Amino acid sequence: MATPSPSTPDRAASFGLVAEGYGRLRPAPQDEAIDWLLPRDASAVLDLAAGAGTLTALLALRVPEVHAVEPDDRMRAVLRERLPDADVHPGTAEAIPLPDAAVDAVIVSSAWHWFDTDRAVPEIARVLRPRGRLGIVWNGIDRDVDWVDRWSNGLSGTGGQPAPRSQSTRRGELLRTALETPDSPFGALEHAVFTTTRRTTPAEAAALLGTYSRVILLPEHERRDLLARALDTLCAELGIGPDDAFDLPFRALTWRTARR
Numbered sequence: 001m002a003t004p005s006p007s008t009p010d011r012a013a014s015f016g017l018v019a020e021g022y023g024r025l026r027p028a029p030q031d032e033a034i035d036w037l038l039p040r041d042a043s044a045v046l047d048l049a050a051g052a053g054t055l056t057a058l059l060a061l062r063v064p065e066v067h068a069v070e071p072d073d074r075m076r077a078v079l080r081e082r083l084p085d086a087d088v089h090p091g092t093a094e095a096i097p098l099p100d101a102a103v104d105a106v107i108v109s110s111a112w113h114w115f116d117t118d119r120a121v122p123e124i125a126r127v128l129r130p131r132g133r134l135g136i137v138w139n140g141i142d143r144d145v146d147w148v149d150r151w152s153n154g155l156s157g158t159g160g161q162p163a164p165r166s167q168s169t170r171r172g173e174l175l176r177t178a179l180e181t182p183d184s185p186f187g188a189l190e191h192a193v194f195t196t197t198r199r200t201t202p203a204e205a206a207a208l209l210g211t212y213s214r215v216i217l218l219p220e221h222e223r224r225d226l227l228a229r230a231l232d233t234l235c236a237e238l239g240i241g242p243d244d245a246f247d248l249p250f251r252a253l254t255w256r257t258a259r260r
């Protein structure tokens, strides 16, 4: 099984550097996307690579038993503060600290691209019950909206730009390569896209960019320049001030499959 991962260990571990801001600024996928990812009758679910618990909190509203696995100490600390009663474990997708057949669903939000899928796919299958659900989502600003694309393209050239427009295609290829192999423990992938808007301000939207690994790892002065430019160009694009409210388009790219 191939593992076409563009990641490096440094980037995968970068989020803890901005754990508090990550928990505050990154939005969860909208309700329709979460409902599409989860099996209707799930009694136990794992939020794998749970980060600061943004999605964990919403899973806990829907499923009686929720486990969260996250390797980064600082992200787990924010998660624990947010959800003091949650069942939170240090661990990775490649070594999940749960027994065999423990859950009806494993949900992975904005993290699949960090996994070593040769090891993670059988490990996820191990903790799933037969016919259990694997749900995968990437939630981010919607670059299919022209002005959003114009804004993010305007930030290119520093290494800090958000991922390009073909993201949906690339994510789909990544998943098919890892999951739709002849010996895969999983069935065919289904795909859906959910769009929404979120009321925010240019100041918050620019700060949101600072929670992406490419931006986190820029040298301090480059990061500051990029975020200042993001704020200026967004205000100019929308014709509003840094603290004026506007609707920022978001898009959840979702996939689901079942354990054979």
Ligand SMILES: C[S@@+](CC[C@H](N)C(=O)[O-])C[C@H]1O[C@@H](n2cnc3c(N)ncnc32)[C@H](O)[C@@H]1O
Residues within 6 Å of the ligand: 012, 013, 015, 016, 026, 048, 049, 050, 051, 052, 053, 054, 055, 069, 070, 071, 072, 075, 091, 092, 093, 094, 108, 109, 110, 111, 114, 115, 116
């Ligand atoms: C972009 S964040 C997503 C966090 C959360 N799922 C969300 O949607 O807000 C990626 C997370 O994946 C975690 N991570 C990186 N490599 C991992 C691995 N091999 N196994 C499990 N988690 C990993 C990072 O520590 C980080 O918290």
